[in-house]
Amino acid sequence: MLHTITRKFLLLITIVFLSGQGVFAQEAAAGAGDAAAGETLFKNNCKQCHSPQDKIVVGPGLKGIEERRDFAWIKSWVQNPDKVIKGGDKYAVDLFNKFNKLSMTAFPAYGDKEIHDILAYIKKANEAPVAAAGAAAGGAAAGQDTGGGKFFNIILVSLLAIMVLVLVALLAVIRLLSTLSKTDESLTQELAEPKPSFGENLKTLFSNATVRSAIIWLFIILGTKATLDGLFSIGVHQGYAPAQPINFSHKLHAGDMEIDCGYCHTGVYKGKQAGIPSSSICMNCHNTIKRESPEIQKIYRAIETNTPVQWVRVHNLPDLAYFNHSQHTAVGGLDCENCHGDIKNMEVVQQRHSLTMGWCIDCHRQTDVNSKGNAYYDKLLSAHEQVSSKPMKVEDIGGLECAKCHY
Amino acid sequence: MNNRLAGLLLFTAFAAGLTSCDRTQSTGWEFAPNMYNSVGYEAQTQIDPNAINPHGMNMRLPVEGTVARRNYHTTFKTGDSTEVHDLMMYNLTRNDVEASETLVNPVPLTEQTLAEGEVLYKRNCSHCHGATGGADGKVADIYNGVPSYTSDAVKNLPAGRIFFAITYGKGRMWPHAAQVNPEERWKIVHFVQKLQKGS
Numbered sequence: 001m002l003h004t005i006t007r008k009f010l011l012l013i014t015i016v017f018l019s020g021q022g023v024f025a026q027e028a029a030a031g032a033g034d035a036a037a038g039e040t041l042f043k044n045n046c047k048q049c050h051s052p053q054d055k056i057v058v059g060p061g062l063k064g065i066e067e068r069r070d071f072a073w074i075k076s077w078v079q080n081p082d083k084v085i086k087g088g089d090k091y092a093v094d095l096f097n098k099f100n101k102l103s104m105t106a107f108p109a110y111g112d113k114e115i116h117d118i119l120a121y122i123k124k125a126n127e128a129p130v131a132a133a134g135a136a137a138g139g140a141a142a143g144q145d146t147g148g149g150k151f152f153n154i155i156l157v158s159l160l161a162i163m164v165l166v167l168v169a170l171l172a173v174i175r176l177l178s179t180l181s182k183t184d185e186s187l188t189q190e191l192a193e194p195k196p197s198f199g200e201n202l203k204t205l206f207s208n209a210t211v212r213s214a215i216i217w218l219f220i221i222l223g224t225k226a227t228l229d230g231l232f233s234i235g236v237h238q239g240y241a242p243a244q245p246i247n248f249s250h251k252l253h254a255g256d257m258e259i260d261c262g263y264c265h266t267g268v269y270k271g272k273q274a275g276i277p278s279s280s281i282c283m284n285c286h287n288t289i290k291r292e293s294p295e296i297q298k299i300y301r302a303i304e305t306n307t308p309v310q311w312v313r314v315h316n317l318p319d320l321a322y323f324n325h326s327q328h329t330a331v332g333g334l335d336c337e338n339c340h341g342d343i344k345n346m347e348v349v350q351q352r353h354s355l356t357m358g359w360c361i362d363c364h365r366q367t368d369v370n371s372k373g374n375a376y377y378d379k380l381l382s383a384h385e386q387v388s389s390k391p392m393k394v395e396d397i398g399g400l401e402c403a404k405c406h407y
Numbered sequence: 408m409n410n411r412l413a414g415l416l417l418f419t420a421f422a423a424g425l426t427s428c429d430r431t432q433s434t435g436w437e438f439a440p441n442m443y444n445s446v447g448y449e450a451q452t453q454i455d456p457n458a459i460n461p462h463g464m465n466m467r468l469p470v471e472g473t474v475a476r477r478n479y480h481t482t483f484k485t486g487d488s489t490e491v492h493d494l495m496m497y498n499l500t501r502n503d504v505e506a507s508e509t510l511v512n513p514v515p516l517t518e519q520t521l522a523e524g525e526v527l528y529k530r531n532c533s534h535c536h537g538a539t540g541g542a543d544g545k546v547a548d549i550y551n552g553v554p555s556y557t558s559d560a561v562k563n564l565p566a567g568r569i570f571f572a573i574t575y576g577k578g579r580m581w582p583h584a585a586q587v588n589p590e591e592r593w594k595i596v597h598f599v600q601k602l603q604k605g606s
Binding site for chain 2: 041044045048049057058102105106107109110233234235236237238239240241242243256257258259260262263266269273275276278280281283284285287288289307308313316318319320350
């Protein structure tokens, strides 16, 4: 009985919903503009800055624009907003000032038809709350589905708890049975003998010479290893991940946002140094994004007071070794991750590789020279091919020579 | 016995001392720093504050009014031995939007310059404008206001106007002149013009 009622009710809702859609479609067809054509126009040209509802994206939301402005005004504005502003129209000037003095892109090619289409689409987009509600209901249903996963977890946990209880019960039974099976004699014997205390046990253990010398040798061996490791780590900064003046996350910028390393480290393909970006590069995005964040505010303060941000250098080669970024990135075609590790997943940059000479040499021994399409290597390559059938490694063209890096 | 024990303890302490520094905040011990630290000034290394320069930095800004040579008259040969001399950079000021539209791309359009333009575009533009110019880069979603190259407002922009946009910015986009030099900008223009056609 209940089921039939619900089903009828659902049917009724569906009918109302569908007929409602039909009414909107008819209205749109009867209106001046074609909402479907308007939707395409809007998505290609307007959506980047305007919401068809009342949300502000870059410019104002366009809900109810036809109530606010008449068609002639809208048309002249779309075709040439600068002209309207310069013409001294008060509404236009106020709008211009309100939205950071940034004027809208002009669309001089748009005539009555295009503008009517777009207006029809804006109207339609605001008349579809029923559809939105339907979508929300669908979302709620999906939410319940994910609730099923939670339920499954609860079942698993309770099963586990039951298993543990069964185990405890079994152990108790075994203990009971073994106590019962012991004779009274053995029981009394066990009780009569005094148990040696823990301290006494330790004393007897340490009085044994073999045990004592074994412990001492263990200390000496471990200590020697620690000392040698420590001595070898002198001047090696592997693992260094200093706190920076601004909590900049490479994971967010290079990883999640997929910004190329070279966008900020502008020198990396051109010169010796990859370079630390100036505050103006930060501002290319952060003039808008997350302006209120205390970390971004530090950049604003640095610009306002004209004091450079003092970043802490992480990867640092000693002065006695020469290293050039462009030789490795632009010429060698190596990725940044080769030497800097998995930067795209680092919240705080850490030196992952040792950057010792042995580490450099290892790579120079294993890496083929990126000679494709580089005329510089033509003669070297032909000379190499005369004496060897193996691919030309960095080692073969002097990559292990002392004076290549130490001069 | 006591002496031996003391020696052992001292040895352990020494070994622990060598290993237990906080390696994330400190670079640890250094051997012969006078060979590690440059005597001459290094642009990206600052060991002691510089007494002469502002902010105690080794780096300095270029003298006001100077122009890097490669940003002005650049001579580079193209594949078919044509030589390009003038990149027409400083003929323009921030206010010459209309004038910029008459500029002709001095970098010849070849397969190589287009490929270089694509690489430069991927590095400098694609996080907002998207790999194919559809404004679908990850940053565009939060920056807002990034147009698709095929949208009616920008699909017919001439080469010079695109060069101007990179140099001085356009709408919400900020100038990128500091990051890409004129030659690179013209190469990017080649690739952007390819994307404008929606290919």
